[in-house]
Amino acid sequence: MKSKFSHKSIRILALATLMLSGQACKDVLKETVVSAIGNDYINTPKGFEDASRAAYSSMRNFYGSERGLTMTEYGTDIYQAGADGSYKGFHFYDTQMNSFVDIIQQVWEELYKGINTCNAVIERAPAATVSDATKKLRVAEMKFLRAHYYFILTQQFGGVDLRLTETLGPTKVTKRATEAEMYKQITADLEAAIADLPTTKASAQAASDYGRATKSAAEHLLARVYLTKATSSAKATDDYAKAATLAQSVISNYGYKLLPDFASVFAQGSGEINDEVIFSVQYTSDPLTNINTANTNNGDGNKLHLYFGMQYDVQPGMKRDIANDRPFKRLKPTTYLLETVFKDRVNDSRYKKTFKDTWLSNNPGTNLNTSFDNSKAKVTYKAGDTAIFIPGVEWTLAQRAAKPYQVLVPSAYSQALFPTLQKFLDPNRPDLTYEQGSRDYLAFRLAETYLILAEAQFKQGKTTEALAAINTVRRRAAWPGKETAMEITAAQLDMEMIMQERARELAGEQTRWFDLKRWGNLVERVKLYNPDGAANVKETHNYRPIPQTQIDRTEGGSANFPQNPGF
Helix, strand or coil: CCCCCCCCCCEECCCCCEEECCCCHHHCCCCCCEEEECHHHHHCHHHHHHHHHHHHHHHHHCCCCHHHHHCCCCCCCCEEECCCCCCCHHHHCCCCCCCCCHHHHHHHHHHHHHHHHHHHHHHHHHHCCCCHHHHHHHHHHHHHHHHHHHHHHHHHHCCCCCCCCCCCCCCCCCCCCCHHHHHHHHHHHHHHHHHHCCCCCHHHCCHHHCCCCCHHHHHHHHHHHHHHHCCCCCCCCCHHHHHHHHHHHHHHHCCCCCCCCHHHHHCCHHHHCCCCEEEEECCCCCHHHHCCCCCCCCCCCECHHHHCCCCHHHCCCCCCCCCCCCCCCCEEECHHHHHHHCCCCCCECHHHHHEECEEECCCCEEEEECCCCCCCCEEEECCCCEEEECCCCCCCHHHHHCCCCEECCHHHCCCCCCCEECCCCCCCCCCCCCCCECCCEEEEEHHHHHHHHHHHHHHCCCHHHHHHHHHHHHHHHECCCCHHHHCCCHHHCCHHHHHHHHHHHHCCCCCHHHHHHHHCCHHHHHHHHCCCCCCCCCHHHHCCCCCHHHHHCCCCHHHCCCCCCCC
16 A cells, blocks of 8 residues: 555534544554544644644545546536436536535535635644744645635636635625635635745655645646636736746756656556656545545545446456446547547557557356447357457458457447546456545646646747647657657647647546636537537536525525526
8 A cells, every 4th residue: 555645534613622533544543533622622733733634635525536527527528428327417518417416515515624624724823832834834735725625616616705714613604706806815825835835846755745735736736727717707918927937837846757658647556656746636545444434535535447437347258347447337438539639549649548448358158149249149258368349440340250359349339338548447446346446636747737838838829839848748648659740830739739638638637627618618619529418508507506505504695695697
């Protein structure tokens, strides 16, 4: 198991009491649940540390979770509905997506819990019996986290309740800030955090601190914030310039570098801590931690391995196993993603390294009836034989008939059968039904920093500089010997290229809905490329509905906390 930075789940609940619990992978049996701790506990060295660590835990309720994935990858130009699963309103943009959906409420409440913990640490730092240096560092971390949480809320909902002081008890006095007020606070928090966070790059952090905020993580996030703010109602003329400056700093000043092989970025285990990862959200493989909802994995673990898989497990010669994972069939790649974004497979290695294309028989047998390949009536497999192959292009009947296995071609793709995203597959689970994954969620990595830089420079008319940035990412993605062929020219660099490049590099990584929204083309591109959402998507879907519980609990109801238009 990897050594983890333990995020203890301390929540600032009321004036008189705190509820503490938490465990790290290597110390899982040493921690106990303690309740009814006095309010001054946070002022002690241990309490202050526990609270600052706990503020990170809300990350796991959004990143690597069904909630966060649903609100970031469903209903975009690159993913549509698979055969199974809940929350299909986010695919179809129909009445199933409304203010009563539980995951919307869960994301809202969990992010505000994290914000309140941040506020508590910031406010109570002066009275904490720790060194001034520790206070300064932990407050900087809290400002990074608070900005991160408010940035997610602002992108999803617009202006929300902007609370900067600790809430000590229930209140019905809330109101919606403007987007301008939200971005002003988010940027102020991140600028303050950058000034006081350490310059250590993520992979060089001590094991006990890996996963904490750093200066480079805050700069990457602020670059992303300015890139988003540039197309918001709060936009300023220098947003792109600021985004580019921050991205260039991350690239130049901390020793990060792209790994030579795109696939190695997603290697599980010790490979998750590498020179490309700027900030990650921590998970553990410890089953005792996974089942305790108050502890490191928030009861869920990283679940992204579940949602992108096709129905391999009922096909001839196959049965479900740990290595091939548990297929929930929630997201099917759109034709646009497969045939346009990943069209170049001669020079670009990312199609092959992004999608699983071969399944080896783990359920051998003779004279098994075929299910989707009509070029043969029956198949026979020994253990380890190829049972399913996805070439990614059409094969003739004769080509398929010449193979002793089933060939799944694009014309046979369905909601249950499609190329499987393999970035998040988790063969380290203890059994084939186990849902709680142990992969870290790679929130910020250097390839995206280059893409942020390229977009910000392109928007400023600095085509030569933007070209250099995007070609850096493309050269890394090339098959050996194809690096020069992967480079694009200034004539080829436009926003469509940038949009495609982000899809090629970041498919499935909880960025796409945010991207489409900030580009202002969510509706246009869903109508063009996503047959599930095309009929219903409209401009109101650039925001999510405010949870009805928030409106109902506000003094004055919708008059003081209005619902987003259209919901």
